[in-house]
Amino acid sequence: MTNSIKVTNPATGELIQEVKVNSEDEIKQALKNGHESFKSWSKINAHERSRLIDAWSQKIKENKEELAHIMTLENGKPLKEALGEVDYSASYLDWYAEEGKRVYGRTIPAHTESKRIIVTQQPVGLVAAITPWNFPGAMMARKAAPALAAGCTFIIKPAAETPLTAIKLIELAHEAGIPEHVIQYVNGSGKQIGELFTESEYVRKITFTGSTPVGKTLIQDSASTIKHVSMELGGHAPLIIAEDADLDFAAKQTIATKFRNAGQTCVCANRILVHESIVDAFTEKFVAEAEKLKVGNGLDSETDIGPIINEKGFDKIVSQINNAIEKGAQVLVGNKFDVDKEKGYFFIHPTVLKNVTAEMDIMHEETFGPVAPITSFKTIEEAVEIANSTPYGLAAYFFTNNYQTGTYLHENLDFGIVGWNDGAPSAAHAPFGGMKESGLGREGGLEGIEPYLETKYLSIGNL
Ligand code: ADP
DSSP states (O other), X not given: OOSEEEEEOTTTOOEEEEEEOOXXXXXXXXXXXXXXXXXXXXXXXXXXXXXXXHHHHHHHHHTHHHHHHHHHHHHOOOHHHHHHHHHHHHHHHHHHHHHGGGOOOEEEXXXXXXXXXXXXXXXXXXXXXXXXXXXXXXXXXXHHHHXXXXXXXXXXXXXXXXXXXXXXXXXXXHHTTOOTTTEEEOOSOHHHHHHHHHHOSSEEXXXXXXXXXXXXXXHHHHGGXXXXXXXXXXXXXXXXXXXXXXHHHHHHHHHHHHHGGGGOSTTSEEEEEEETTTHHHHHHHHHHHHHHOOBSOTXXXXXXXXXXXXXXXXXHHHHHHHHHHHTTOEEEEOOOEEEETTTTEEEEOOEEEESOOTTSGGGXXXXXXXXXXXXXXXXXXXXXXXXXXSSEESEEEEEOSOHHHHHHHHHXXXXXXXXXXXXXXXXTTSOBOOEETTEESOBSTGGGTGGGEEEEEEEEOOO
């Protein structure tokens, strides 16, 4: 193919498939088609739309194994995690197939007998989504499901590293009976498509999951046409372990939240803050758990940690490890790599760093890799201060069985998602999203459909 994206397997570097890059004309036509089809899709009653979203979900469940296989091939994540992601993706469709039936308006008592005041909700229009490679299915599902349920049409540019899952999901949507132009995909350069999406008069909303700098560009570019924007951006999650925490439980949960997807998620624990009185005991348990994790090809059922997505990601993680070591951190396990630059694969073994300090890059930059930096604190107030000392505000975790400590942490951590004795809080029925530079808006739950709706106020007079 002359102009194509080469999708490779990050576990082997092998070519999986070439995907056609769309021309500017094709992308503009797709946007026009999405806009045109909004006229009919938005008028279909909510119950019928719900039935179609439900049929899509059924197709996803029937094709679970194949979808998970595609995901593991293009992303590298362990098959067991990919199977979980297929279920997680379908759960957004299931939730919003129902929630679309509950887009209620309201009537407001008028200030005079001659008027009636009515508030209705209507879909915003064509929604353009840009998604990352780390959850190729779920990041699309949690945007597409509420958009379609609200009556919007939808177009997506998936990440160049992982377009195959999105393509398969959209094929299944069409097979389920969702009209061709109601949900579409385009592929190509993020920058070019981002510009075409943001400048298009047809697109009424941009929804993005990815890095904070790209999110800022999309917000700026959306200003010219005052589009709605939802942004799910970077994170730098603190994980606080209080003096009284159940250390066995905390160690296992911290392993899960740190090493899922080889540490390549925006809600992975990035800074592990442990009370000074228990830091050694916790670290010993945590390292023992980290040592059990198996690194390898995600298709191998034993694998817990797959490859890093690409060389750029690998280089950033290694530079954070080196920077921490240079500044005095101690490696307790890991700092070991299986790499073949020529073939194009990069594995990092689970790495635990002790004596990490605020001066190290790893305490300021998003890590996106299987590296766990541990530091200690004296008071819970100090832990909150360290935790909040970042422009990010996506997820935070803490472990304590003391309700006063827990309440204090919940109320004082500036993060949109908080896990209290819970390393895996995400769910389709709960609002996911960040404060500060981690984003705008929420996905999931009741809140997740609102960004796809406009409020219209009708005042009837002369009665
Ligand atoms: P990551 O570092 O996780 O790849 P990015 O923010 O670079 O995060 O990428 C997330 C998504 O944004 C991908 O689909 C990517 O192609 C797209 N993208 C990258 N640069 C731009 C841009 N300038 N405008 C719009 N989308 C972009």
